[in-house]
Amino acid sequence: MPGKVIVITSGKGGVGKTTATANIGTALALLGHKVCLVDADIGLRNLDVVMGLENRIVYDLVEVIEGACKLRSALIKDKRTDNLYLLPAAQTREKDAISPEQMKALTQELVQEFEYVLMDSPAGIEHGFRNAIAGADEAIIVTTPEVSAVRDADRIIGLLEAYELYEPKLVINRIRPDMIKRGDMMNIQDVREILAIPLLGVIPDDQTIVVATNKGEPAIFNPKSKAGMAYKNIARRVKGEDVPFMALEQNGLVDKFKRMIPLPFSRRNSN
Amino acid sequence: MFDFLTRLFSKEESSRQRAKDRLRLVLVQDRAIISPNLMEQMRVELLDVVSKYMEIDERNLEFNLERDDEAIALVASIPIRRLKRPGPGSLQ
Ligand SMILES: Nc1ncnc2c1ncn2[C@@H]1O[C@H](COP(=O)(O)OP(=O)(O)O)[C@@H](O)[C@H]1O
Numbered sequence: 001m002p003g004k005v006i007v008i009t010s011g012k013g014g015v016g017k018t019t020a021t022a023n024i025g026t027a028l029a030l031l032g033h034k035v036c037l038v039d040a041d042i043g044l045r046n047l048d049v050v051m052g053l054e055n056r057i058v059y060d061l062v063e064v065i066e067g068a069c070k071l072r073s074a075l076i077k078d079k080r081t082d083n084l085y086l087l088p089a090a091q092t093r094e095k096d097a098i099s100p101e102q103m104k105a106l107t108q109e110l111v112q113e114f115e116y117v118l119m120d121s122p123a124g125i126e127h128g129f130r131n132a133i134a135g136a137d138e139a140i141i142v143t144t145p146e147v148s149a150v151r152d153a154d155r156i157i158g159l160l161e162a163y164e165l166y167e168p169k170l171v172i173n174r175i176r177p178d179m180i181k182r183g184d185m186m187n188i189q190d191v192r193e194i195l196a197i198p199l200l201g202v203i204p205d206d207q208t209i210v211v212a213t214n215k216g217e218p219a220i221f222n223p224k225s226k227a228g229m230a231y232k233n234i235a236r237r238v239k240g241e242d243v244p245f246m247a248l249e250q251n252g253l254v255d256k257f258k259r260m261i262p263l264p265f266s267r268r269n270s271n
Numbered sequence: 272m273f274d275f276l277t278r279l280f281s282k283e284e285s286s287r288q289r290a291k292d293r294l295r296l297v298l299v300q301d302r303a304i305i306s307p308n309l310m311e312q313m314r315v316e317l318l319d320v321v322s323k324y325m326e327i328d329e330r331n332l333e334f335n336l337e338r339d340d341e342a343i344a345l346v347a348s349i350p351i352r353r354l355k356r357p358g359p360g361s362l363q
């Protein structure tokens with residue numbers, strides 16, 4: 001059975017897509033799945049640095065698509081985790097160097113080999129976004145609990161529908177329980193009500209993310225990282241496991257939360 | 272704690288509530304945006320209908336979606352040059 005392509009997208013930049021891709025992908029590989037991370041942010045290569053693989057790049061995604069090299073020779077094996085590979089973005093090319101059709105063909109080749117293909121999408125709603133979603137079976141939308149990020153997430157949900165990607169799942173990133181408690185930040189329920197899509201997980205605002213990025217080692221390897229823990233839970237929900245939500249919120253929000261366990265990702269229909 | 276008390280006793284709305292309210296409104300607007308093509312089509316059809324009854328000044332026509340803090344409205348201002356003489360049908 002071919003694997004599944006999941007695009008991680010947001011609309012607004014800097015909300016945590018690349019961090020999410022690195023952590024969810026690594027966690028899925030640690031759970032024993034064969035995973036390929038694809039950096040679809042052409043011209044702004046990033047995922048390699050977050051994964052600590054920047055020194056191993058030989059070929060990139062655009063070269064594969066142009067036929068300048070074999071797919072196999074562009075895939076970088078992760079240094080810590082078996083079953084985990086990265087296909088890096090081109091750094092010195094324009095986003096329109098490739099088309100959505102080419103991207104789709106590439107993902108079709110990747111799912112022959114990998115159980116999960118995670119696409120790290122660029123910010124925006126233009127050509128780069130369309131490339132990133134072209135071959136996707138499912139979408140994860142990352143937002144922070146801020147007005148501009150949620151607004152852009154809403155726009156993206158509409159666009160995904162227009163491209164026939166239905167039922168995206170929501171990740172709310174950079175939650176600050178202290179601020180929520182004071183009424184200075186929208187809480188999980190607020191954001192969910194507004195966007196009205198199933199919740200896949202909630203990530204706290206966490207300094208360990210910065211440290212992890214400095215080191216080039218995803219936060220899930222740090223047993224003390226709350227964000228890392230949250231990403232591990234998300235990876236299991238992506239697999240379809242029913243994982244209760246973490247007690248990130250005080251004020252009785254936790255109970256509300258438990259009733260909102262998302263539907264598992266449907267298995268890809270084999271067609 | 273002091274922070275908490277001042278909030279409790281002041282009527283100031285939390286920034287969370289402000290964020291929610293502003294988002295609700297901006298999303299109503301975002302979701303209501305109609306493509307320029309559709310607007311143009313609607314304009315042409317509307318003018319067709321109106322022109323049957325009156326002669327209008329197309330150059331000074333205004334036809335826009337307008338929004339205030341609460342809602343969105345379609346506002347059309349159609350200057351009339353001349354009312355058409357009533358034809359036979361209008362006498363019935
Ligand atoms: N949960 C978090 N806590 C703290 N910092 C975070 C968190 N998630 C992301 N960041 C930081 O925010 C910045 C943008 O994240 P990134 O994953 O590159 O976003 P995107 O790919 O959406 O542009 C990075 O500096 C990252 O370290």
Ligand SMILES: [Mg+2]
Pocket residue numbers: 017018041046120121122
């Ligand atoms: Mg990124």
